[in-house]
Amino acid sequence: MPQRGNRRELLADAAIEVLAREGGRGLTHRAIDREAEVPEGTTKNYFPTRSALFLAVARYLAARHTEALDALCAEIPADVSSEDITALYAAMLRRMATSARSQFLALFELHLEAVRNPDVREALSAITEANVDTAVQLHSAVGRRISRRGAGLLDAGMLGVALSMLSLPEDLVSDLGLDDADGLARALLALGSPHGGPAIGVLRDAAG
Incomplete structure (x- = not known):
């Protein structure tokens, strides 16, 4: 018999797949049992109500994500370059549409739930x-400054691109260049740059 903690993780992983495949309306106790x-x-x-289900999945995703980023930051090499950072964010964008597709689809469903559920919003x-x-x-690490507001704008942009990649027709995604992870x-x-000039220049190049 699996340990209680392991069983909770098993159910949370199953709930992610259900959310990704069937959306918030499909997140039921029976659907998770089957998955x-x-x-x-x-x-x-383990989770008596649907509200408890949503909250458990939100907290589980948040914990996994935070742990992964903590590990990433702990292993930043001394010789990391700006090009390395760009490559990292490009790799993240690619993951959103491939190996992490289910997690991001579930995340978007959770964002919708968060509009009405303060506990999920907090998670x-x-x-x-x-x-x-x-x-x-x-x-x-590369000797550049980014404010928390700039970093927040970067995060919002990444999330918006992920939403477009996962929800728009493939031909439109390609036409708009939303499949160009490096350029994006x-x-x-x-x-997020503290100077507007470079940002405008890069965006102009991307739009060209």
């Missing part, structure tokens, strides 16, 4: 805080 291949009623024993704020803190640390990373990083 996790556990006896019917298992999910309800998701930890993800934004971690993204902002990481952006500040990465820029500092340069443009989004420039948005």
Whole structure:
């Protein structure tokens, strides 16, 4: 029999897949039981209400995300360059549409729930805080300054691009250049620049 903590993680992972595939309306106790291949009623024993389900998934995603970024920041090499940072953000953009697709689809469903659920809103704020803190640390590591507002703009841009990549027709995504992870990373990083000039220049290049 799995440990209680492991069972909670199993159910949370299953809930992510259900959210990604069926949306918020499809997030039911029975759907998670089926996805996790556990006896019917298992999910309800751990999370009695749908509100508790949403909150558990939000907290689980936030904890995993924060842990991953903490590990990333702890391993920043001494010789990291601005080009490395750009490549990292480009890789993040690619993951949003590939290996992390389910997580981001679930995240968008959670953002919709957060509009009406203050507890979920609070849980998701930890993800934004971690993204902002990481952006500040990465820029500092290459001798560049980015304010928390600039880092927040970068985070909002990344999330917006992910939403467009996952929800728009593929031909439109391609036509708009939203599948150009490298170009998008340069443009989004420039948005957080303390000087408007470079950002405008990069965006002009991307728009060309």
